[in-house]
Amino acid sequence: MTDILTLTRPDDWHLHLRDEAALASVLPYTARQFARAIVMPNLRPPVTTAAQAVAYRERILDALPEGSDFQPLMTMYLTDNTPPDEIKRAKDAGVVALKLYPAGATTNSDAGVTDIRKTYKTLEAMQREGLLFLVHGEVTDGDIDIFDREAVFVDRVMTPLRAAMPELKVVFEHITTKEAAQYVTESDRFTAATITPQHLLYNRNAIFTGGLRPHYYCLPVLKREEHRQALLKAAGSGLPKFFLGTDSAPHAAQLKEASVCGAGCFTAVSALELYAEAFEGIGALDKLDAFAGHHGPDFYGLPRNTGTVTLRREPWTLPSAVPFGEAQLKPLRGGETLNWKLI
Ligand SMILES: NC(=O)N[C@@H](CC(=O)O)C(=O)O
Numbered sequence: 001m002t003d004i005l006t007l008t009r010p011d012d013w014h015l016h017l018r019d020e021a022a023l024a025s026v027l028p029y030t031a032r033q034f035a036r037a038i039v040m041p042n043l044r045p046p047v048t049t050a051a052q053a054v055a056y057r058e059r060i061l062d063a064l065p066e067g068s069d070f071q072p073l074m075t076m077y078l079t080d081n082t083p084p085d086e087i088k089r090a091k092d093a094g095v096v097a098l099k100l101y102p103a104g105a106t107t108n109s110d111a112g113v114t115d116i117r118k119t120y121k122t123l124e125a126m127q128r129e130g131l132l133f134l135v136h137g138e139v140t141d142g143d144i145d146i147f148d149r150e151a152v153f154v155d156r157v158m159t160p161l162r163a164a165m166p167e168l169k170v171v172f173e174h175i176t177t178k179e180a181a182q183y184v185t186e187s188d189r190f191t192a193a194t195i196t197p198q199h200l201l202y203n204r205n206a207i208f209t210g211g212l213r214p215h216y217y218c219l220p221v222l223k224r225e226e227h228r229q230a231l232l233k234a235a236g237s238g239l240p241k242f243f244l245g246t247d248s249a250p251h252a253a254q255l256k257e258a259s260v261c262g263a264g265c266f267t268a269v270s271a272l273e274l275y276a277e278a279f280e281g282i283g284a285l286d287k288l289d290a291f292a293g294h295h296g297p298d299f300y301g302l303p304r305n306t307g308t309v310t311l312r313r314e315p316w317t318l319p320s321a322v323p324f325g326e327a328q329l330k331p332l333r334g335g336e337t338l339n340w341k342l343i
């Protein structure tokens with residue numbers, strides 16, 4: 001049995017850092033575990049211009065702990081009205097990707113895209129400039145069952161999008177279904193996917209075990225066990241199309257535990273430990289290094305990190321709550337024992 005895991009210093013290819021006091025509270029956890037992260041733009045108001053992305057990057061760098069060399073990789077929020085010529089400015093500003101939030105799909109998505117065809121001119125500019133397109137892959141029609149929204153997105157949006165924009169690099173973010181895993185597995189080298197720790201570790205029963213558990217509620221929502229098994233197979237396959245993206249999404253505990261609970265699981269405190277548990281569960285610990293440290297930078301066309309991090313088999317108790325500005329934040333699995341520990 002392996003007791004020490006040495007991994008290439010990893011990156012988080014899907015992360016929510018928020019802003020201001022919340023940003024200052026959560027950033028150190030990610031900066032401790034990861035060298036770089038793709039920072040999601042769904043602030044209020046969203047990050048829709050290159051200038052806003054540059055300003056947000058400055059706020060992140062200012063909030064970093066002394067001596068940290070963590071690097072935020074910036075994204076912009078695509079709207080129906082993002083002008084194609086903003087893409088050149090984004091590229092020059094070092095923005096690496098734009099994010100698709102179908103309007104109304106998830107947390108802070110009200111300014112999102114109402115019909116993807118409205119954005120095709122801008123997507124063409126991205127394809128030309130080599131910016132990536134990151135998609136929250138759920139349709140939002142009220143008549144589609146929430147558990148089917150990702151599978152329907154594959155047919156209604158992904159397939160036509162790929163045909164229209166064949167050389168645009170697309171990351172299908174936080175995939176949750178066997179349909180999405182299969183779609184990405186069978187697609188060409190321009191399509192990849194991130195997978196979260198919660199979708200590898202839990203099926204939808206986790207939301208309802210002994211009562212309603214808001215901290216297991218994220219979007220896309222946890223699915224049936226057969227889907228979790230398909231995600232484990234994809235993550236543990238060694239295929240370079242699948243890589244680590246925590247989707248760590250902090251919401252104050254008082255808002256998670258309210259009559260209407262925001263979507264998002266906060267996993268930044270113990271992300272690598274949670275992935276190690278998931279990979280160990282399927283006997284694929286040897287595949288974690290490439291999933292966490294190689295496939296992401298290779299797909300983004302960025303250098304892999306040098307240096308390593310070490311996980312040790314050592315039981316420890318995850319704090320049940322951590323400060324979040326003036327409020328509190330409850331990590332997924334808080335108060336429970338984890339078997340791996342980042343040292
Ligand atoms: N994943 C979530 O449930 N929530 C994310 C938004 C998102 O990634 O969809 C958030 O910003 O809170």
Ligand SMILES: [Zn+2]
Pocket residue numbers: 106136173174219220
């Ligand atoms: Zn999302």
Ligand SMILES: [Zn+2]
Pocket residue numbers: 014015016040247249
């Ligand atoms: Zn997210």
